[in-house]
Amino acid sequence: xxxxxxxxxxxxxxxxxxxxxxxxxxxxxxxxxxxxxxxxxxxxxxxxxxxxxxxxxxxxxxxxxxxxxxxxxxxxxxxxxxxxxxxxxxxxxxxxxxxxxxxxxxxxxxxxxxxxxxxxxxxxxxxxxxxxxxxxxxxxxxxxxxxxxxxxxxxxxxxxxxxxxxxxxxxxxxxxxxxxxxxxxxx
Numbered sequence: 001x002x003x004x005x006x007x008x009x010x011x012x013x014x015x016x017x018x019x020x021x022x023x024x025x026x027x028x029x030x031x032x033x034x035x036x037x038x039x040x041x042x043x044x045x046x047x048x049x050x051x052x053x054x055x056x057x058x059x060x061x062x063x064x065x066x067x068x069x070x071x072x073x074x075x076x077x078x079x080x081x082x083x084x085x086x087x088x089x090x091x092x093x094x095x096x097x098x099x100x101x102x103x104x105x106x107x108x109x110x111x112x113x114x115x116x117x118x119x120x121x122x123x124x125x126x127x128x129x130x131x132x133x134x135x136x137x138x139x140x141x142x143x144x145x146x147x148x149x150x151x152x153x154x155x156x157x158x159x160x161x162x163x164x165x166x167x168x169x170x171x172x173x174x175x176x177x178x179x180x181x182x183x184x185x186x187x
Contacts, residue, residue: 031135033081033125038141042172042187046150049087050119053164056155062166063152065186067092067177068145070120072104075145081126081133085149087119088186094146095179106145117162123151124167141173148174148186 043063052064066085069075069092076083086092086108094105108116127133137143150172157165175185 033133033137033140035141037125037168037171039170039172042174043150043152048089049085049121049164050089053118053121053158056158056164058155058158060155061153062155063150065148065150066121068143068147068149069106070108070116072107072109075106076136076138076143078136079134080124081135081137082122082124083137083143085121085123085151088148088183090115090119091182092146095177095182120162121164121166123153124156124165126167141171143171143173144176146176148177150174 046063046065049064049066052062056062065088067088068083068085070084070086072093074084090108090111092105093107093109096110108120111119125133125137138145143149151166151168152170153166153168155164156167157163174187177186178184
């Protein structure tokens with residue numbers, strides 16, 4: 001009896017409606033970072049990531065220049081609003097070799113481990129509740145592997161092993177370097 005009633009209700013609901021349109025729009029969760037995180041104005045006289053990291057402490061407000069990348073094909077977390085950035089003095093694979101040597105241009109596999117520990121950082125984007133957005137930020141507002149970024153935010157973790165985590169509050173997105181000009185894209 002329940003099945004017949006359910007079938008009749010579904011049939012009645014689908015039969016009704018005709019050409020009448022609803023003004024109610026379905027709510028779709030945005031998978032894009034809020035534009036309030038981004039700025040088109042580049043800060044002047046910004047230090048590189050390594051220089052800022054030398055003196056930074058947990059809780060400090062920081063601003064630094066870096067490039068998106070640091071791990072081959074893993075510069076962005078697939079399910080969270082996080083990315084890895086690298087100091088501009090580190091040379092990524094696309095700047096040191098041809099494609100046959102390294103298949104991941106944003107990797108820094110030619111750099112020694114000590115340089116990587118000093119020159120990498122993790123950037124997080126937090127919502128108004130203090131939680132990470134539950135989606136990848138790759139391609140959001142121009143965020144792409146190898147591009148220059150200026151990050152402004154607060155240090156939430158740092159240690160002598162190289163951990164450096166910053167919750168971003170503002171980001172400027174620049175361009176990419178070229179083989180013959182490592183700083184191209186940073187202005």
